[in-house]
Structures are given as C-alpha cells and as structure tokens.
Amino acid sequence: MTNTPSFVRTQMLDPKDPPITEKGAVKWIRENLFSGWLNTILTIVSLYVIYWVLAHILPWSVGGIWNAESLTECREIRDASGIGYDVACWAVIADRWHQLLFGFYPSELYWRPILALILFGVAIAPILFDTAPRKLLIVTAIMPFAAYWLLWGGTIWGPLVTALGFVIGWAVLTYGAATLGALGATIGAIVVPLLYWLLVAGPLSGILGAALPIGIEAVPSDRFGGFMLAIVIGVAGIVMSLPLGIFLALGRQSDLFIINKCSVIFIEVIRGVPLIVWLFTASLLLNYFLPPGTNFDLMLRVIIMVTLFSSAYIAEVVRGGLAALPRGQYEGADSLGLDYWQSMQLIILPQALKISIPGIVSTFIGLFKDTTLVVFIGLLDPIGLSNAIRADSAWNGIYWELFIFIGLCFFIFCFSMSRYSQWLERKLNTGHR
C-alpha cells in the first residue's frame, strides 16, 4: 500500500472575510464605544448629553430671525409664524455687528482699523513663519507707528518724530561704540533718545505740523470699542511688554545682586496681584504717581498698566527659554571672547526667544481674554458694548444672542492662535536636545 493521501487540494482558497463584528465600522464601534460596561455607560451618557444640548440649541439658533428692528418685532414675527418654541433673535447681530467690532469708531473710517489689522498681519508674518521673506521685517519696524497713526489719526509728524528717537538710539549704539566703548554706547543709546523725547520731540513735531500740515481726521480714544479695542490693547500690551519682559528675564537670570533682586520683586509683585486690581490702580491711583497737572486718557493708562502686567508674565516665559538652553551655549559664547551683551544678542537670545514663542503666544491669548476686564473701569470692550446695546429700548432684554456672538469671536481668535502655537511646538520639537 502506498501511503498516498486520499485528497490533496491543488488550488489555494481565498481568505475568508473576517466576521462582521471584526471589521469596518462595526469593529470600530465595538472597540471604541462599547468595549466594556464602563465604556458603554459613558457612551450612552455622552450621546444623551449631546442630544440634549443639540435639541435645545439647534432649533433655537437655526430658526433664528435675522430681519427685525427690535426685540418686540422679533417676538411678533415668531408668534406670527406659528413656531411653538422660542427662537433666537439674530437681528440684533445684523443690526449692531459693526458696533461690537468697532465700537463707536466713525463708520466712514472703518477702513483705517482694517488696514492697520492687515498691516499688523504682514508685520508679524516674518516673526511667526520663517518661510516669509525677510524684507517684511521693514514693515515690522514701521508697523507700530503706522498703526498708531491709522487708528488715532491726526498729524503724521507725531509718530514720525517719535520713530526718529529710535533711529537716533540705534545710530548712537552703532557709531558710538568706537569712541565711547560698548558700555558707554549702550547707556548712550538709552539716555540720548530719552532726552530727545522729553525735550526735543514735542516742540519739533509742533513746528513740523505747523509748517507742513499733513494728517488725517483724528479719532479720540473714547470712540474706540468692541473687538477693535480688545485687539489694540492686547497687541499694544504684548508688543511693548516684549522688550521690557526680555530685560526683566535677563535681570532675573543675572548674577548682579541688586538687579536680580529688583527684577524678582517687580515680577512677583505684578504676578501676585490680579489684573483687575492693577486696572483700578490705573484708573484711581495713577495720578498720585505723576507730577501734578499731568492727565492723560484712560485708554493710554490701561495700555501702560497692561504692558507692565504682561511684561512680568513675558519675563517668566523668556526666563523659561533662557533656562532651557544648554549650559554649553553660554560657555561657548564666553570662550569665543564675546562680552555679555554680544553673547546675549548673537547667541543666547535668538535661541531662547525662538523656543519661548509658544509661551509668548499663550501669554497673548491670556492677555487678549483679559482685555474684557476693562469694562469695569468704563471702557467699551465687547461685553461693555453688549450692556450698551441692551440699554437701548429696542434691544432691552436680549442676552444669549450677544453672548454667543462675542464668545464665538473670542473663540475663533484664541483657538486659531493656540493651534498656531501647537503647530510651532511640533515644528520646534526636533526630537533631540
């Protein structure tokens, strides 16, 4: 008997499909939503929560009324249409969106804040994205003065003469080093522009303004409001607090006893007290600290206070960046024979600032949200304007629509910024350090 098997399959079978519960959507649902009793309960509870929220919000918001003159008209339209439930009255947004965005800024001049915003976008592009052309940094340099001029208007000579101070300082720093030495040039670069601003700038811009009256219509600060106000305060605060914050961070890292202690005290005092107390200080107390007779407008005071406030936070962020640099970088700079300022400028700060950009962006998000607090000292931020709109008899009693609009705008701003900072963190995370 030969030992031959009775049957040999000559051709392979196709693999069978996996069971229906082990593939496709069913498998995904089983694994992700109903993998155990706890997960099943969580899924059912979450589905119910989502259903409950949507069932309450969707019909209300989708069926909203966009065309009406007042809240009573909204309600009449709703009752006439025979819908059995409450609907949103989006007409208030259609009627007042420009106020929520621009405050009481003259409507024929809306192009100015918009242009300033576009300019700002162009100006920060080379800082935020390293693929942007480097030439745009020129726009970055002139942006603060151009934006000030566009927003507040008035004569062009004020911002120009102020900008000249920085040019003078830069010139002293560059060309004075040969005669005064590095330290002398640095001190000179701080002192000379200060003297210039205090003594020369005012009369000079007056003379120039009288000789060559170039200017656009001036808009006083109390016409500013809404998201424009929030953005102006937030951006001005961050931009001006950056240099201050960097100096404070360097001071806190420094070995010099007095400078170190002063920086620590300043940072801790500012961070220990809530912003709202600082804002009240600005509105109630700032006059005590200034020479008698000086009085300047509330918005400027708020910007100064916000600048000091955020500089303490920026200082802590930058300090984190400085501390994160490997010690070898400091030692390498020293071994090249660079002095303190040179090593900071050329080696330490470029790297430290780069890794602190995400932190600076989140400080900015926090500051931008905190600009809503200015409502308590009488500035018209979006929340303040929502109160003003409600004070109008046509829209008396409207809450949710305004809050949702304001919240949505804040969410779009802040969420996109936080996405940017996450993208940057991923990009900077080279995986080795």
Add this chain to the structure above:
Amino acid sequence: MTIQVVAFALILAAIWFLGRNIVHNLEELGKDFNFAFLNSRAGYDINQRLIEYSNDSTHGRAALVGILNTLLVAFLGCILATILGVIAGVLRLSKNWIVGRLMTVYVEGFRNIPLLLWIILIFAVMTEATPQPRDFRGEDAEASMILGDSVAVTNRGIYVPNVVFTRSLGGNEMTEAADGVEAAIIPSAVAMDWLLVLVLLVGGVLASKAIGRWATKTQEATGIRPPATLWMQIGVILGPFVLVMIALGATLDLPELRGFNFSGGIHMRNSLIALWFALSLYTGAFIAEIVRAGILAVSRGQTEAAFALGLRPNRTMNLVILPQAMRVIIPPLISQYLNLTKNSSLAIAVGYMDVRSTLGGITINQTGRELEGMLLLGLFYLVTSLVISGAMNIYNNSVKLKER
C-alpha cells in the same frame, strides 16, 4: 559693578520721583496717609458673611468679611476645579471616541472664551432659567425641590440643608437677624461645634495614617498584614465623628417654603454659585490639560514594566503611574490655584461681596482713601499668593525626585 551702581541709582531716582509726587499730590488734595479709616463705622450691609457683621461694624471688619468671602469662593473653586479637571483630563485620554471628543470640546471651549463671559453667562442662566420661589407653592406647583425635597433651586439662589446642633457648645453667639437681613451662610453660633468636629476629623485622619504605617511595618517584619486594617482605619475616622455628632444632637435643617421665600437651610446666592461654577469650569479646563500632559509624560515602558512585575492595573496606576505623573502635574497645578484665587476678583461682575468689593470698592468710595485701600488690597492678594505657592512648594519638594 558700574552697571549695578548705575541701575541702583536709577531705581532710587525713580522711587524718589514717585514718592515725591505722591507726597505732593496728597498735600494738594489735603489728604494724609493713615489707616485710621479701618476703625470707623462702615455703614453698609454685606449680603453674605461668614462672621458676625452689621452696618455698624468697622471698615476693617468689612474688609475681613470680604477676605473670608474671597477665600471661601477660592477654596470651593479649587476643590471643584481639581475634581472636574482630573475627570476631564483622564476622560480625554479615554479610548472612547465620543467621550474624548466631548472632553476636547469642553476644554477648548472654556480655554478660549474669556472667564468674564462665562461668569456672566452662568449668572444669567441661574437667574433667568430657574423657577421663582412662588412657583414652588400650591398643590400642583410648577417647580419642585430635588433630592428628596431637600434642595431648592430658585432664581434667588440654591437652598441646601444645613446641619444644626440642638445641644450646641455655643461660640461667638450671633443675634437673630432682625430687619429683613438674611442670616449668614454659616451661622457663627456653631463655630465651636464645627471646630470640635474638624479637630476630631483631622485627628482621625492622622490616627488612620499611623495605623497604616504600623500595618505596613508589621507586614514588612512578619510578612502578614494585620487583619481588618482598612476597617480600623475607617473606624478611627468615623467613630469619634459619629459619636460627637450624636452627642451634640446634630440634625438636618431642611429649607422650606414660608410665604414668598424659602427659609431654613443654607442659602447659596446666585452670585456665589455663578462665580464658583464659572471659576471651577474655567480652571478645570486648564487643569484637565495639565493632568493629561502629566499622564502622557510617564513613558509606556513604566506601565509595561509594572505589568511584567505582575501588578494589577489599579495597583500600577496607584504605585507606578500616579506618583510619577504627580511630579509633572503639581507645579503647574499650583499656578492654576493661584490664578483661580486671583480670578475670584471678577466677583465684581455678579456683585459677589469679595474683598475687592468691600475693601477695594465700597470702603474706598465712602472714605476716599484710594491709596491706602488699594495698597491693602494688593498686599492681601500678594500675601495670599505667596502663602499658597509657599505651601505648595513645600509639598512639591516632598514629592520631588530625590536626585544625587
């Protein structure tokens, strides 16, 4: 050295300049600089007070009431925010897709919208969407109390049961609120009773820890853990507590409808509720991110090694993952607690009488002492911040990795 001297001179000059201006301006306004106003009659009422206070009390007493209110909302907020944050942070890492997404929506929603808006929004919900006390009246009332008729949610606030002692030890007795002013949320007449209960609880916890240590020591020495250790630990906490509660005659004081309003129980005002919930939800979103980052920071190898040693999942979590994650979580958690405490000054939006509204608001308006008032207010926040961060740093040092 030169830079130090120059900087020091500049700073001194700036301080001298500011100081001279202050002196000059005060002279011009005819004001002096003293804190005597703290001893004068306040003359205003505070609707929520943890200690005895009437409008005849001093401004100093009003400031103290405000400080206690700030600390109360900060304390409640920190607890609720931690609970919410830990739950949301863990659930965001859950494999359950819907739960994860839902928690992402919560975290991003609260992180990207200003706290002030949330406070106003929750306050509006509390006042607009809840029934009035009179809706609870009658046979077929429109609204009803929840949790077995013990909690009433109304547009004037939430009424919850209170524990009262029928055989009270007394304390600083408070006279019955007469002229329509409602009683404080924790009547101070029972201060001594609560102090006793608190001391017993703390003692119980310490004793239970001592038992735990003794049990572990015995186990390490003999290999056998003493039987019923857990029950002893629970008993030493609860036993004295239950006994003293019975001895003091503790009963529940349920809120009930009298006339047009509820009486009895504890009245938590809408301002407190809105501020508390908004602060907790907002800070909870930040804590959720911290917790998530902390858990992710513990490498997977740790879990796998623990499993390889034969540890069960919850022992792995308790003995391996959490102690390491805590080290990452604690420092940012401290700064969130500080932020919450500072953000409680937004109480102004809903009229909650915290220290900023009493000392930094009404007192300043009545006495015209902006400089002194703001100075004291700033000092209070600064000291609170330093104390919290100091206490938390001590704790942080105790859990820190001991490096050599």
